[in-house]
């Protein structure tokens with residue numbers, strides 16, 4: 001039976017430490033403040049934003065929410081970002097995705113001041129991560145690395161297989177794993193014989209958004225498996241991309257959904273806001 005990688009517990013520990021750090025920063029008259037922009041009213045996004053607001057509240061980070069209507073024009077969105085770039089008190093800016101299809105999300109990310117890019121999606125942050133420089137790393141990959149470190153799971157020299165090549169999870173995670181000296185394979189929807197590849201993984205990380213896609217036959221004995229997927233089933237329950245019950249019997253470590261990667265993502269966002277505050 002696998003050991004559970006308890007992201008919920010670790011995230012709580014990180015938030016507690018950050019709270020102390022924020023108190024120290026405030027003594028130096030440095031006040032962390034996060035601005036979150038949401039366009040439209042995507043239901044899942046509303047829940048994520050609420051959770052981010054709660055975490056800020058707990059740690060002592062000021063939080064400002066900008067809710068823009070679905071029909072917002074690109075120029076209005078860019079004007080808001082520019083205004084927030086100029087506001088000295090705002091230390092971090094986050095644009096909640098998805099945004100409506102008529103808006104150019106990449107252009108919006110590029111407009112965020114890289115010094116306030118706490119999500120790590122600005123091309124400058126992406127480029128710096130690519131050449132191994134210190135920068136803002138996207139929160140989900142950062143959280144996964146932190147979780148592996150906490151449980152002292154070696155990464156160097158291991159075969160890491162990542163399913164999913166999105167800009168927010170798969171690709172930045174690949175950079176993080178390379179930096180940790182892993183041998184990395186990245187798979188996507190056009191990858192052939194995926195099971196042959198997943199079975200080679202010492203560490204398998206799945207971020208594709210397909211409920212229970214990874215089954216027992218697809219994993220190596222004693223592998224470490226990380227489930228990034230967050231899928232809402234018809235019965236309202238949250239489910240990952242890994243068939244937890246089947247896979248758990250065969251592997252050495254596994255993340256649950258919920259309570260694994262999700263809470264770590266938010267904790268790392270808080271860490272990035274504190275980092276931005278220290279940088280000014």
Ligand code: NAP
Nearest residue numbers: 140164165166169188189207208209228229230261262265
């Ligand atoms: P995304 O942008 O939709 O990307 C999905 C990726 O999965 C794509 O690269 C796609 O390949 C690949 N894919 C789809 N079907 C596949 C298949 N059958 N075999 C192999 N690869 C396949 O998704 P995302 O934003 O990265 O999110 C992925 C999942 O993680 C979602 O469930 C999301 O809710 C969750 N998520 C969780 C957190 C968290 O904090 N826990 C954070 C972010 C995302 P192509 O590139 O070829 O299309």
